[in-house]
Amino acid sequence: MTSGEETPQRPGERWPTARGPRAGARATSRDVARAAGVSQATVSLVMGEKWRGRVSERTAEAVRSAARSLGYRPNLAARDLRLGRTRTVLLVVPALTNEFFARVHTGVVRVAREHGLGVVLYLSPEGTGPAPDPFASASATLDGVLASSMAAEALGALRGGGLPLVMLDSDPGREGASATVNPDIADGMRQVAGHLLGLGHRRFLHLASDIDTWTFRVRARALADALCATSGVTVRTERAPLTVADGLRATEKALAEPGHRPTAIICDDDVLAAGACKAARRLGLHVPADLSVTGFTDLALATAVEPELTTVQLPAEAVGEAGMRALVAVLDGRTPAPEALPVRLVTRGTTAHART
Amino acid sequence: MTSGEETPQRPGERWPTARGPRAGARATSRDVARAAGVSQATVSLVMGEKWRGRVSERTAEAVRSAARSLGYRPNLAARDLRLGRTRTVLLVVPALTNEFFARVHTGVVRVAREHGLGVVLYLSPEGTGPAPDPFASASATLDGVLASSMAAEALGALRGGGLPLVMLDSDPGREGASATVNPDIADGMRQVAGHLLGLGHRRFLHLASDIDTWTFRVRARALADALCATSGVTVRTERAPLTVADGLRATEKALAEPGHRPTAIICDDDVLAAGACKAARRLGLHVPADLSVTGFTDLALATAVEPELTTVQLPAEAVGEAGMRALVAVLDGRTPAPEALPVRLVTRGTTAHART
DNA sequence: AGCCTCGGGTTTTACGTATAACTTGAAGCG
DNA sequence: CGCTTCAAGTTATACGTAAAACCCGAGGCT
Numbered sequence: 112m113t114s115g116e117e118t119p120q121r122p123g124e125r126w127p128t129a130r131g132p133r134a135g136a137r138a139t140s141r142d143v144a145r146a147a148g149v150s151q152a153t154v155s156l157v158m159g160e161k162w163r164g165r166v167s168e169r170t171a172e173a174v175r176s177a178a179r180s181l182g183y184r185p186n187l188a189a190r191d192l193r194l195g196r197t198r199t200v201l202l203v204v205p206a207l208t209n210e211f212f213a214r215v216h217t218g219v220v221r222v223a224r225e226h227g228l229g230v231v232l233y234l235s236p237e238g239t240g241p242a243p244d245p246f247a248s249a250s251a252t253l254d255g256v257l258a259s260s261m262a263a264e265a266l267g268a269l270r271g272g273g274l275p276l277v278m279l280d281s282d283p284g285r286e287g288a289s290a291t292v293n294p295d296i297a298d299g300m301r302q303v304a305g306h307l308l309g310l311g312h313r314r315f316l317h318l319a320s321d322i323d324t325w326t327f328r329v330r331a332r333a334l335a336d337a338l339c340a341t342s343g344v345t346v347r348t349e350r351a352p353l354t355v356a357d358g359l360r361a362t363e364k365a366l367a368e369p370g371h372r373p374t375a376i377i378c379d380d381d382v383l384a385a386g387a388c389k390a391a392r393r394l395g396l397h398v399p400a401d402l403s404v405t406g407f408t409d410l411a412l413a414t415a416v417e418p419e420l421t422t423v424q425l426p427a428e429a430v431g432e433a434g435m436r437a438l439v440a441v442l443d444g445r446t447p448a449p450e451a452l453p454v455r456l457v458t459r460g461t462t463a464h465a466r467t
Numbered sequence: 468m469t470s471g472e473e474t475p476q477r478p479g480e481r482w483p484t485a486r487g488p489r490a491g492a493r494a495t496s497r498d499v500a501r502a503a504g505v506s507q508a509t510v511s512l513v514m515g516e517k518w519r520g521r522v523s524e525r526t527a528e529a530v531r532s533a534a535r536s537l538g539y540r541p542n543l544a545a546r547d548l549r550l551g552r553t554r555t556v557l558l559v560v561p562a563l564t565n566e567f568f569a570r571v572h573t574g575v576v577r578v579a580r581e582h583g584l585g586v587v588l589y590l591s592p593e594g595t596g597p598a599p600d601p602f603a604s605a606s607a608t609l610d611g612v613l614a615s616s617m618a619a620e621a622l623g624a625l626r627g628g629g630l631p632l633v634m635l636d637s638d639p640g641r642e643g644a645s646a647t648v649n650p651d652i653a654d655g656m657r658q659v660a661g662h663l664l665g666l667g668h669r670r671f672l673h674l675a676s677d678i679d680t681w682t683f684r685v686r687a688r689a690l691a692d693a694l695c696a697t698s699g700v701t702v703r704t705e706r707a708p709l710t711v712a713d714g715l716r717a718t719e720k721a722l723a724e725p726g727h728r729p730t731a732i733i734c735d736d737d738v739l740a741a742g743a744c745k746a747a748r749r750l751g752l753h754v755p756a757d758l759s760v761t762g763f764t765d766l767a768l769a770t771a772v773e774p775e776l777t778t779v780q781l782p783a784e785a786v787g788e789a790g791m792r793a794l795v796a797v798l799d800g801r802t803p804a805p806e807a808l809p810v811r812l813v814t815r816g817t818t819a820h821a822r823t
Numbered sequence: 824a825g826c827c828t829c830g831g832g833t834t835t836t837a838c839g840t841a842t843a844a845c846t847t848g849a850a851g852c853g
Numbered sequence: 854c855g856c857t858t859c860a861a862g863t864t865a866t867a868c869g870t871a872a873a874a875c876c877c878g879a880g881g882c883t
Contacts, residue, residue: 141870150833152832153832154870156832159870159871161871164831165831166832185870186869189838189869190869190870190871191544192868192869193837193869193870193872206573207563208570213563213564217590230587230588231585231587232576234576355770385771386771388773414712415745416741417772495838496839505863506862507863508842508863508865509863512841512862523861542840544838544839545840545841545868548839549841549867550840
């Protein structure tokens, strides 16, 4: 019927050689049992660390040494089949090319490794729209899910699964989440506000993200609260996608408007701050003498530009680590409390006293 | 014996609840068989796309509809156990926080998904030294391995496995590799040399990586060859780790030396170029009027700095895609030819005519 | 003595799938 | 007709592991 007969569509016969070249057949627990002169069940008991009071120290040692000399490794597919689990968790993030999430991922993988768990990534599509089924994409069954709030749309399909779900960088009270972990971004914004107010700034531009997720709503709210505590403060908001080019565009537009001329720009992300600095330079303004700029996240980019960005350092890897630890706790039947990780304002070259 | 009795060390009893909350028991092929009024074997035949000539269209459709209404998903652990494979490949890279590798990873995952394969990451330790066993770290058996040359040290343990191995960004003739895929970096360096020679530059500084892998050796060699073709050219080499700060330091040091004063700095990476630009500014030099600078890779950083970097754009995602495709080919028993992917010089704001 | 406990194992079974080997009824055919 | 061929299934088995259920001999207790 179909043309293209040369394409082998029979899955069962694919990769017949994949097993062949492997050095002999891998040793199984039965091989170990034979070598140690015990039954397969005993091997399973010993390897599973459940032998206390069930197997004598003599036999246990015999089994261990036989396993060692045969290079025995348990077949994980068989173990998973037996136990009905997968040792695999799904991490849902927008994109790893976003350095923040790459660092979160690093942390997640580190503690996953400690617990013998595998991490499979689901990169949620950039735009919105109905996301493809994360389960299918993972092509694996899962024990649990870690997800960023920036990928919340992709979570529809996960609801039905009833899987343990840990939200990173998200609303602590979020429904459906077994646990939440996030950097204390509200405190970060308060630190920014305090820093700039202390430098005498009163007219602000808030260069915000154009996406409406918890993390950015919190920033806006915390900033507004912190600034309103002081009288005589004005703040305008401009929204833009999180890229340098868009930050530049938005800043040029905002600074061109008459009336409100800010002395400081507070950005939701370092890439926006980099764009703002470029815009300022094009308009003949000197940063930080004429205009102060703050970033958020502390990406590598923050110290690559000149002058280096004053920014809020987010503990990205720690978020990943804490998130994975929380998921392990949930899998163990415990219920971890929501965590808010401390953040820290790093003052560098883009902030200075306001022009009088 | 050991203290800390409250820690449950019995792996078998961990996560007893993980299966419980899952919505009922998942449907198996036997459930589907019962619903469709056929045997389990028939279901397997139909789902495996091997039913042509073995099962009538009527029954096949009945099976498919039963599977659909039960929400049947094959248990992959069972399938793997039966077939003796894992549908999992290992990707070995230095770090995902390096944007280049994050993009390679994105490409790898994209085509892995098309083939129903999972990708597990092994992040090779930054420093050298004996790497931990990638197999253990993966906590999974593997069908194949994709590895970056920058993580070559971590590959010792893989040799013994006899697994298909595709090298990315590596020596085409590398022993032990089933296939190789890399961007044509030699051509990239030739383009850089041609561009700068055309602008009248004759005195160069090559700001190189301090790590000695194939990719950087090739750059040095290609650059030397291209520059030597023209007479009256001098080139000095300075080595530095791939960070902005180190690039800055190395440039300051090189420019402070007497005698040889370059008019152009050719960098092995964008981060070094960013550092070089910062150094130039501190020394009162104007880029590109007084000094031209070129980068390599075209990271996001390249357009974040001011002026934007002239750099060589590497097709990172394409490398990942081609690498994964090559690995699939090897798994299918074919032997793919080494691939060199085209690169392209992007001229932006950091290069100009040499001062006369 | 009779009964129970308990350490130290073994036997057996189930997990869900893929497929080799077998069955069966009908059609083809010289 | 008697033989093969063929479509369309079914039955049976194996993959490697974990663990429930069983077994057995030696003490301990009343």
